[in-house]
Amino acid sequence: MAKIKRATFGSKVGVILASAGSAVGLGNIWRFPYETGNNGGAAFILIYLGCVLILGLPIMISEFIVGRRSRANTAGAYSVLAPGTPWKWLGRIGVLTAFLILSYYSVVAGWTLEYIVEATTNSFVGKSSSDFITSFITFSSNPWKPILWLVLFLLGTHFVIVKGVEKGIEKSAKIMMPTLFILLIVLAICSILLPNAGTGIEFLLKPDFSKVTSSVFLSAMAQAFFSLSLGMGCLTTYSSYFGKDTNLTKTAFSVGIIDTIVAILAGLIIFPAAFSVGIQPDAGPSLIFITLPNVFQQAFSGLPALAYICSVLFYVLLAVAALTSTISLHEVVTAYLHEEFKITRGRAATFVTAGCIFLGIFCSLSLGVTKEYTLFGLNTFDLFDYTTAKIMLPLSGLFISLFVGWYLNKKVVKAEITNDGTLKTFLYHIIIFLLRFIAPIAIAFIFINELGLLK
Numbered sequence: 001m002a003k004i005k006r007a008t009f010g011s012k013v014g015v016i017l018a019s020a021g022s023a024v025g026l027g028n029i030w031r032f033p034y035e036t037g038n039n040g041g042a043a044f045i046l047i048y049l050g051c052v053l054i055l056g057l058p059i060m061i062s063e064f065i066v067g068r069r070s071r072a073n074t075a076g077a078y079s080v081l082a083p084g085t086p087w088k089w090l091g092r093i094g095v096l097t098a099f100l101i102l103s104y105y106s107v108v109a110g111w112t113l114e115y116i117v118e119a120t121t122n123s124f125v126g127k128s129s130s131d132f133i134t135s136f137i138t139f140s141s142n143p144w145k146p147i148l149w150l151v152l153f154l155l156g157t158h159f160v161i162v163k164g165v166e167k168g169i170e171k172s173a174k175i176m177m178p179t180l181f182i183l184l185i186v187l188a189i190c191s192i193l194l195p196n197a198g199t200g201i202e203f204l205l206k207p208d209f210s211k212v213t214s215s216v217f218l219s220a221m222a223q224a225f226f227s228l229s230l231g232m233g234c235l236t237t238y239s240s241y242f243g244k245d246t247n248l249t250k251t252a253f254s255v256g257i258i259d260t261i262v263a264i265l266a267g268l269i270i271f272p273a274a275f276s277v278g279i280q281p282d283a284g285p286s287l288i289f290i291t292l293p294n295v296f297q298q299a300f301s302g303l304p305a306l307a308y309i310c311s312v313l314f315y316v317l318l319a320v321a322a323l324t325s326t327i328s329l330h331e332v333v334t335a336y337l338h339e340e341f342k343i344t345r346g347r348a349a350t351f352v353t354a355g356c357i358f359l360g361i362f363c364s365l366s367l368g369v370t371k372e373y374t375l376f377g378l379n380t381f382d383l384f385d386y387t388t389a390k391i392m393l394p395l396s397g398l399f400i401s402l403f404v405g406w407y408l409n410k411k412v413v414k415a416e417i418t419n420d421g422t423l424k425t426f427l428y429h430i431i432i433f434l435l436r437f438i439a440p441i442a443i444a445f446i447f448i449n450e451l452g453l454l455k
């Protein structure tokens with residue numbers, strides 16, 4: 001059995017911190033702003049919030065139920081709760097999804113290391129926005145540098161998984177996460193105070209529903225699943241270590257709220273700054289890497305020491321936030337290989353790390369030297385992102401809601417949600433209703449709509 005964090009999971013803070021550590025990451029600070037930018041701003045955010053509320057939270061509670069009840073890795077969990085049925089495939093597909101996400105996520109996590117070095121060596125000083133764009137393109141399309149960082153980041157994750165220094169990570173996360181939070185608030189204020197920040201704030205707050213298409217719905221749903229770490233068994237694996245008295249509903253709400261606030265703060269930093277310095281909001285995956293250095297330069301223009309400290313601190317904290325997410329992804333696959341194939345944990349972890357380095361190299365190169373090789377118009381990096389976030393996660397979410405809503409014995413579900421009758425039950429009925437009807441229908445509707453079958 002995977003040995004992550006049993007000790008700290010005795011405490012409520014440990015439970016929330018580990019789950020929030022998985023949820024809060026590049027998904028909030030890197031992916032959320034560029035998806036918002038690509039999908040027209042405020043209207044996307046409203047749909048996103050709707051998805052978090054009616055899909056994300058009930059499905060997160062479902063994953064908690066499956067994990068805590070079965071006390072097994074995500075693939076094993078379905079075999080425990082539904083022995084001899086094809087439901088085990090739900091867990092297995094989750095493991096595959098985690099593996100694919102980890103491969104391309106680590107590419108971006110590696111970029112944060114490059115930016116730590118740039119911030120530390122003062123390379124942002126005196127550059128204009130177009131310089132930041134050029135230097136990002138030069139860096140990300142370089143065949144070697146991003147791969148070097150990718151490998152380093154994965155080895156770091158590997159080290160944590162193998163050495164079991166999770167406790168250390170959690171302890172430092174207890175300090176780092178609140179620090180990141182405070183820094184985000186400071187940066188948001190600085191960004192809002194930049195000249196012409198108003199257009200960016202309007203973009204974030206004033207919904208333009210004429211921009212809403214079927215793919216905006218799909219993107220918002222995908223972002224909700226991705227950001228909350230849902231649909232691939234991460235939270236199922238973690239909840240197999242929850243205590244009997246952990247309030248699953250409360251934990252899900254806490255994680256959902258923390259995750260959403262961090263994403264909104266990231267938006268409040270990026271968009272006022274992007275509009276202020278004339279960077280297009282739909283710049284895509286490069287958005288935070290070309291916008292943020294501008295914030296550090298311009299917002300603290302008279303205070304170079306503060307600009308230096310904030311920029312170094314920001315990228316360090318971003319890397320840590322990414323690390324707590326890559327650990328959770330890695331753990332899903334490692335625990336699966338270790339338990340199901342009876343190989344040692346160290347060997348399981350080595351397979352995962354080596355496999356992710358291999359795939360990650362293809363993802364990284366596809367942003368530079370191999371960018372003309374595409375499938376359905378997408379390079380390897382975008383293809384991985386599209387397939388996992390927009391297809392695999394929501395589809396698994398659909399089946400998880402069906403599993404808990406319809407398949408699992410209602411007594412079991414009720415016992416888990418109410419901690420054997422010790423907690424109030426009014427939410428139980430709402431959760432079951434959302435799981436049985438709303439979540440599956442909404443997810444199916446968004447897919448069908450995207451396929452253009454509704455016209």
Ligand code: PHE
Nearest residue numbers: 023025026027028226227229
């Ligand atoms: N939720 C993480 C983030 O926002 C990414 C992640 C996705 C982690 C899926 C685990 C599973 O960065």
